[in-house]
Amino acid sequence: MSTESAAPEAGHGATASIAKGETLVEVIGLKKYFPVTEGIVIQRKVAEVKAVDGVSFHIRKGETLGLVGESGCGKTTTGRCILQLDRPTEGAIIFEGVNLVELDHRALSPYRQKIQVIFQDPYSSLNPRMKIGDIIGEPIKVHGIVPDAGKRRRRVSELLSLCGLDPRFADRYPHEMSGGQRQRVGIARALSLNPQFIICDEAVSALDVSIQAQVINLLEDLRDEFNLTYLFIAHDLSVVRHLCHRVAVMYLGKIVELADCDELYDNPLHPYTQALLAAVPVPDPEVESKREYRVVKGEVPSPMNPPSGCVFHPRCPLAVDRCSSALPELREIRPGHWVACTEV
């Protein structure tokens, strides 16, 4: 495989070259509320689901930021807002210094190439009626990167072998492939436009452990080879720890803790992060039998009607009176370690 032609080339659309380690993506005060309506003909808004409620973070070039949390915490909506698949209710998404929220459809086009996504479900994210070659080749064609059909086929073969698949798979249909192979196709499709930044939305969650490890290794190799930046959205804490440089923990539309990966796992401060980590069983019966096991009570409240004050206070073992009234701000407790809790 030729790495040179597969390497991301700068030069599509507005270019601001960002050096490794500088901020590539910045999310500022992101809010996304979905309306809940009533009535069939005349729709009235009766409530709002606060899927994402004031989230801010940045991702440096070449870095992988993990976004963890349980279902319904808003991690996927955050990803979709960055991709501009959902337009945020409030807030800014700064990519290479440009606020994507202010751009119209046409002006967004160059950024759509630079920001790509790998979806969770390898079964529903590939069109069953298209051949693998067309699935991977279509973005290249649409964005007019390689107009020549023959060259495009070569590029598709290159991408397939880059992702560990036989180039002959280009003539197959998705149903002829296993889950792990399909996920590799999804990765090849995301890479086809030489992106700078890839959002992996639960990209390995649907795979069996032995295949999951193969795909994680592939994502790591590609990151190193092409200097990619990832936002890795997942609920599996051990996978996130393996792959990410920094990790943000979300609960009910808010970031409750953000720190360097090792710091977060060795030294979790927010009671929710501690509960999450304690709930993961370790594949070792000796460790498990000795481990203290605290089960956090209750369930995640509805984002339509979140608790007042700190959203975690009804389940929190540390909660005191003021937690139900005052909203804790994210504050820097140690350099780079941010926690939204007043009791730590």
Add this chain to the structure above:
Amino acid sequence: MTALLEIENLRTQFFTSAGTVRAVDGISYSVEAGEVVALVGESGCGKSVSALSILRLIPNPPGRIVGGSIRFKGTDLLQLSDAEIRAVRGRRIAMVFQEPMTSLNPVLTIGLQLTETLTHHLGMKTDAARARAIELLNLVGISDPDQRLGQYPHHFSGGMRQRVMIAMALCCEPELIIADEPTTALDVTIQAQILELMKGLTKQLGVALIIITHNLGVVARYADRVNVMYAGKIIERGNAQQIYHETSHPYTLGLLRSVPRLDQPRKAKLDPIEGQPPDLARLDDGCAFRPRCRYAVERCATEIPPLEGVRDGHVSACWQRDSLGQSARDVS
């Protein structure tokens, strides 16, 4: 004492246009009363089919149990008439399915679904069944059970529905519960709640539990004995200690190595099992794991290794079982 459940040489096959799929290919294991037995393996290894076979829930066609025996307290479930097996299902052996979202009927109230089993199997009157249903919902930790009975499944969250499923499984005081991936669809904090609940209740009520899962952490925490499956066969069996620390099959070893662990320092690289699981319609004469195995020798291509002893009830289907087990013991 005979075991509560004894499965011998069970073979379940699906007859499809692509050929005969040997989903379960001669598995044998037993469950003692009150014991927690785990079936571990990846998708398509036959773990769910083997569990569905116990209650004869395999759709026919295309599937059929072609051989073996399943003795539950001495009675072969495969020889029972349809009416007789219906009296076992839910009454003496209950099942908890993976999908709490789809395994409850969306148009019936929770109360009706809970009491149906009670009136059907135990011939309870409506009032008595309702009282028992309230008692069960309390047992599985659902608050306000009186009101909850009149609600529909969509009023419940995923974790609550799984609690309802457990209540349904428990309602006739069965001797065995088969839980097929009971927590896979749930979040970790809810998973922990449900597993602790199941472990507590089975211990308290003396129910045996077969837990089917792909999560090695769950197995380590909850199982007394572990059966590891690959390509329709059990390839290793032992107690949790033996499976995790004296691993004697390369597939089990591969599984354990390919998961990142929270209790150990970060590794630079994960160590996956290369390749894909085999097509169960096209298995050859040798060991099914051979193409992905690092320890394969010539013999593996021609002879399927039998499930034989390493030591103390620990068995493995690998020609290299002794050397693997020895090196695993040396390490730990």
